[in-house]
Amino acid sequence: MHQSETLDEADPLASRPAGEVAAVIVAAGRGERAGQSTEGPKQYRLIGGKPVLRHTLETFLADPRIGRIVVAIHPDDEALFAEATAGLCDPRVRAIHGGHSRQASTRLALLALYDPEPQTVLIHDGVRPFIDRELIDRIIGAVEEGRGALPALPVADTVKRAGPAGFIAETVPRHDLHAAQTPQGFPFALIAAAHDRAHKLGREDFTDDASIAEWAKIPVRLVAGAVDNIKLTWARDIALADERLNRPSAFPDVRTGNGYDVHTFTDGDAVILCGVSIPHTKRLSGHSDADVGLHALTDALLATCGAGDIGTHFPPSDPQWKGAASHIFLEHAARIVREAGGRIANADVTIICEAPKVGPHREAMTAALSTMLGIAPHRISIKATTNEKMGFIGREEGIAAIATASVIYPGEVPA
Numbered sequence: 001m002h003q004s005e006t007l008d009e010a011d012p013l014a015s016r017p018a019g020e021v022a023a024v025i026v027a028a029g030r031g032e033r034a035g036q037s038t039e040g041p042k043q044y045r046l047i048g049g050k051p052v053l054r055h056t057l058e059t060f061l062a063d064p065r066i067g068r069i070v071v072a073i074h075p076d077d078e079a080l081f082a083e084a085t086a087g088l089c090d091p092r093v094r095a096i097h098g099g100h101s102r103q104a105s106t107r108l109a110l111l112a113l114y115d116p117e118p119q120t121v122l123i124h125d126g127v128r129p130f131i132d133r134e135l136i137d138r139i140i141g142a143v144e145e146g147r148g149a150l151p152a153l154p155v156a157d158t159v160k161r162a163g164p165a166g167f168i169a170e171t172v173p174r175h176d177l178h179a180a181q182t183p184q185g186f187p188f189a190l191i192a193a194a195h196d197r198a199h200k201l202g203r204e205d206f207t208d209d210a211s212i213a214e215w216a217k218i219p220v221r222l223v224a225g226a227v228d229n230i231k232l233t234w235a236r237d238i239a240l241a242d243e244r245l246n247r248p249s250a251f252p253d254v255r256t257g258n259g260y261d262v263h264t265f266t267d268g269d270a271v272i273l274c275g276v277s278i279p280h281t282k283r284l285s286g287h288s289d290a291d292v293g294l295h296a297l298t299d300a301l302l303a304t305c306g307a308g309d310i311g312t313h314f315p316p317s318d319p320q321w322k323g324a325a326s327h328i329f330l331e332h333a334a335r336i337v338r339e340a341g342g343r344i345a346n347a348d349v350t351i352i353c354e355a356p357k358v359g360p361h362r363e364a365m366t367a368a369l370s371t372m373l374g375i376a377p378h379r380i381s382i383k384a385t386t387n388e389k390m391g392f393i394g395r396e397e398g399i400a401a402i403a404t405a406s407v408i409y410p411g412e413v414p415a
Contacts, residue, residue, distance in 0.1 A: 020067035021140055022118035022188065023060050024109040027053050027081075027126030028074045028098025043126045044080045045238050048245025051084040052232060055129035060122075061090055063136055070112045071126070072098035072105035103206050107195040110188075117188050123209045124183035127232040129241065131183065134376050135226045139185040141371075142223045148186035150210045151225035152178035154339065181225040184209045190218050224334075224374045227341050227410070251413040254345070257303030257405045259296035264398040271399065273351055273358065274382060275327050275368035280356045284399060287316040291326035293349045293365070293382075294372075296403035298326075300347075301333040304407040305340045330372050337407055344375050346406040351384040353399040358384035 027043045039045045043053040053071075060066050073081045075097045085093065096112045098105030106123055113121065120143050124131065135151055142149035155177040163169030191209060194216035198206065206212045210220050232238050268283025274293035284290035298310045307313075314321050314329055337344060347369060351358050358365075362382050370377045387393035393400060 020118045021065050021120045021122065022067050022113050023069045023183070024106060024113070024121060024123045025053070025056060025060070025069060025071045025126045026098070026102055026105050026109070026123065027056075028072045028077075028105040029102065029127075030074070040077065040080045041074070042232055042238060044077070044084055047129065047232075047238060047242040052129045052238070052241075053081075053126045054084050054088075056124065056126050056131060057085065057088065057093065059129075059131050059133065060124070060136070061088070061092065063133055065140065066122075066136075067092060067118060068113060069093045070109040071095045072109045074098060101204060102208075103195070103198070103204055103212070106209060107199055110192045110195055113188065113192075117192070119188060120185060121188045121191060122183035122185045123191075125231055128182055128229055129232070130226075130228045130230060132226060132228070134374070135229060136183065137376055138223050138374050139183055142221050143185040143187065145187060146190070146219065148184065148191065148210065148213050148218055148220040149223050150184050150220050151181040151229070152222050153181065153225040153227065154335075155179055156339065178222060179225075180208055180210060181229050181231075182208070184220075186213060186218070186220075190216070194218060224338060227338065227343070253409040253411050253413050255304040255342075255407050255409060257300040257407070259299030259301075259303065259309075259403040259405075260400070261292040261295035261299070262398055262400040263290040263292050264392075265396070271356065272326070273361070273399070273401075274349060274365035275372065276361050276364045278356050278358075278361055288314075288321055288324040288329070289326050292399050292401035293351055293403070294326035294330045296401040297347055297349055297369075297405060298329045298333045300403040300405035301330070301337050301344070301407070304405060305337055305342060305409070307333070307336050307340075327368075327372050330369075334373050341410045342407040343409075344373055344379070344405065345408050346379050346381070346404075347373060347375070348381040348404045349383070350402045351382070351399065352387055352393055352401065353384070354386050354389070354394060354396045358382070 030041055037045055044051045060069055069092050071093065073095050081095055094112065096108055099108055122139060139149045139151060155174045159172040159174050159177065161169045161172055191213060194212050198212055213220050232241055263284040263286045265282040266285040270277050271280045271284050272289045272291045295310055302308055310329055313332060365382050366377050366380050369380050392398055
């Protein structure tokens with residue numbers, strides 16, 4: 001591991017391909033709002049027996065797609081950083097001295113990634129130790145040429161704007177408000193140039209990298225954040241994080257929901273199953289696009305938090321849903337689950353039909369569900385079976401689907 005190198009020192013990883021995904025971990029702050037501690041600034045305080053920054057680094061190091069990782073630290077924290085990373089011995093990690101602000105530290109870390117420059121960079125707060133691989137997956141997947149990605153959660157609280165003398169001036173509509181998280185992902189060349197331009201113009205008022213991107217006219221797409229991806233700001237945050245890691249949960253709140261749907265055939269030339277159009281001699285009849293796989297999975301997700309069924313949210317009597325794409329229903333259910341604090345652990349769909357063949361389209365279906373649910377493909381299972389020529393399915397009069405979803409919610413199952 002290379003610690004506290006100057007920017008003109010040789011980079012031992014200079015042979016890495018320019019298409020890599022790199023990471024910047026910003027950890028040069030003093031953490032004054034968290035109070036004083038003999039352990040040092042908050043990024044070095046222990047939670048679960050390890051420094052906060054160590055937890056953060058280990059998650060990024062566990063992702064094989066992450067190449068170089070530059071950590072911006074305070075010049076006074078070299079010994080603390082060495083202690084926090086003792087034993088990691090990973091040549092991908094390099095520490096550099098940060099600047100007088102988060103913005104300045106990020107710019108210096110980006111400078112350390114030139115020669116060769118990566119294709120994509122993720123910029124993350126060192127004091128968000130509960131970042132997970134699935135969120136990293138979503139951000140990397142959402143960064144495209146000319147466009148960045150920002151993990152965010154819808155604002156749940158009512159927001160007030162303060163007026164003179166501490167009275168409420170107005171209530172701010174929250175329907176399109178989101179709380180920003182990190183890691184924020186960008187094409188490296190674009191965000192590095194934006195930081196450089198802001199620095200040359202003396203702009204030091206940006207609170208995150210997405211705001212610099214917005215100023216530089218770089219489009220940034222909102223991606224579903226993670227409820228657990230909290231930033232440790234106050235001493236109480238650190239205490240709760242330590243308690244969370246040290247307290248075993250004897251009864252974790254894992255919930256399972258089931259769903260079933262069936263549609264008959266009608267004249268047509270394709271069926272839509274799990275978001276994929278499959279050529280066929282017929283199509284499925286329904287008020288929407290009649291995607292039995294997505295309908296069943298929507299019901300399964302809603303069942304995990306007692307949120308009714310698909311008809312509760314999208315009644316077939318409502319003409320606005322006529323011919324609607326069923327991914328709208330599934331994404332709505334996933335949003336309800338996440339707003340309730342749930343994390344989708346697994347989604348399992350079984351298609352029951354005599355025809356068409358599902359196997360050749362399974363990979364495309366899995367990719368479609370991964371995007372809709374915001375979970376990794378390995379957490380998705382799509383299977384198919386026939387009805388052995390029995391019943392209406394055996395007579396090729398329709399298709400049915402059974403779905404199961406497993407979701408983990410915060411807390412424990414009450415006694």
